[in-house]
Amino acid sequence: MTARCSVYLAVSLDGFIARPDGALDWLSVVERPGEDYGYQSFFDDVDALVLGRKTYEVALGFDAWPYAGKRCVVMTHGTPTRRHDEEFFAGAPKEVVDRLSREGVTRLYVDGGDVIRQFLAAGLVDDLTLSIIPVLLGEGIRLFGATGRDVRLDLVRSRSFPTGLVQSEYRVRR
Amino acid sequence: MTARCSVYLAVSLDGFIARPDGALDWLSVVERPGEDYGYQSFFDDVDALVLGRKTYEVALGFDAWPYAGKRCVVMTHGTPTRRHDEEFFAGAPKEVVDRLSREGVTRLYVDGGDVIRQFLAAGLVDDLTLSIIPVLLGEGIRLFGATGRDVRLDLVRSRSFPTGLVQSEYRVRR
Numbered sequence: 001m002t003a004r005c006s007v008y009l010a011v012s013l014d015g016f017i018a019r020p021d022g023a024l025d026w027l028s029v030v031e032r033p034g035e036d037y038g039y040q041s042f043f044d045d046v047d048a049l050v051l052g053r054k055t056y057e058v059a060l061g062f063d064a065w066p067y068a069g070k071r072c073v074v075m076t077h078g079t080p081t082r083r084h085d086e087e088f089f090a091g092a093p094k095e096v097v098d099r100l101s102r103e104g105v106t107r108l109y110v111d112g113g114d115v116i117r118q119f120l121a122a123g124l125v126d127d128l129t130l131s132i133i134p135v136l137l138g139e140g141i142r143l144f145g146a147t148g149r150d151v152r153l154d155l156v157r158s159r160s161f162p163t164g165l166v167q168s169e170y171r172v173r174r
Numbered sequence: 175m176t177a178r179c180s181v182y183l184a185v186s187l188d189g190f191i192a193r194p195d196g197a198l199d200w201l202s203v204v205e206r207p208g209e210d211y212g213y214q215s216f217f218d219d220v221d222a223l224v225l226g227r228k229t230y231e232v233a234l235g236f237d238a239w240p241y242a243g244k245r246c247v248v249m250t251h252g253t254p255t256r257r258h259d260e261e262f263f264a265g266a267p268k269e270v271v272d273r274l275s276r277e278g279v280t281r282l283y284v285d286g287g288d289v290i291r292q293f294l295a296a297g298l299v300d301d302l303t304l305s306i307i308p309v310l311l312g313e314g315i316r317l318f319g320a321t322g323r324d325v326r327l328d329l330v331r332s333r334s335f336p337t338g339l340v341q342s343e344y345r346v347r348r
């Protein structure tokens with residue numbers, strides 16, 4: 001059994017996941033006490049994470065390590081110092097998925113723009129949950145990149161929230 | 175009274191309105207007999223159109239002129255031949271909106287990537303209805319561009335269709 005690879009991400013309506021400098025301040029337009037837009041439920045359902053190096057560094061800067069209790073693999077060619085039992089992996093997306101699948105992982109949370117694009121291009125993403133934030137940033141770091149082909153998606157569900165956030169879950173057609 | 179400026183457009187989930195060569199074949203994934211996703215109702219509600227030159231040329235290639243019965247202004251610095259009572263305008267977005275408003279237009283359908291981006295950057299768009307098509311194209315002509323600032327939007331409504339199309343209507347905050 002190959003682990004199901006899932007993406008769960010917020011994007012501006014114009015397709016950015018961060019400002020040019022990585023800032024996420026614009027997410028505050030949808031922040032409401034007690035509303036996590038299904039994140040905890042999603043997080044509870046994954047066994048392990050595969051993160052990009054930049055996303056990892058952002059997470060290291062948080063007050064608390066956000067991935068506590070989950071196996072966490074960072075895709076990097078560097079040799080960072082281990083801080084929270086995380087693992088480092090320098091191979092291809094397919095290799096890390098195969099390895100984690102062999103080791104019993106059933107659902108993988110794939111995070112970070114570069115890593116998501118690599119997984120998408122390699123045909124490894126099974127589902128995407130995108131929360132569209134009602135703002136145009138005009139510039140920033142994009143979620144999507146070249147795919148080399150059309151990638152067809154099936155809509156699983158879509159829901160909107162009083163904050164104007166529209167969350168759609170897609171399954172990638174194989 | 176300034177005319178309300180409206181955008182009504184289909185985009186791929188990765189934010190493209192056309193393939194690199196302008197092709198729209200990928201829209202076929204949501205084409206169903208008898209389902210126009212609210213287009214006719216929107217079209218009936220506008221008095222006039224402001225089109226970009228490229229969008230205009232695409233429309234000229236259709237079997238029937240798609241804007242029959244509506245006043246149609248094409249933004250161009252060229253001097254094309256008039257074929258369907260269309261008008262040509264070489265000025266700024268604000269000027270065309272002011273002129274049409276003075277002449278009694280109450281709602282304007284703004285179409286074409288370049289023109290929409292100019293209208294957005296000039297703060298002239300009042301509402302956007304975006305139909306997100308469940309496909310990643312990987313490359314193509316983008317809808318959104320630089321805005322020079324954050325543009326905040328209010329969600330008016332969002333609905334999804336059995337084809338997987340998610341249509342969200344936003345009002346631009348002034």
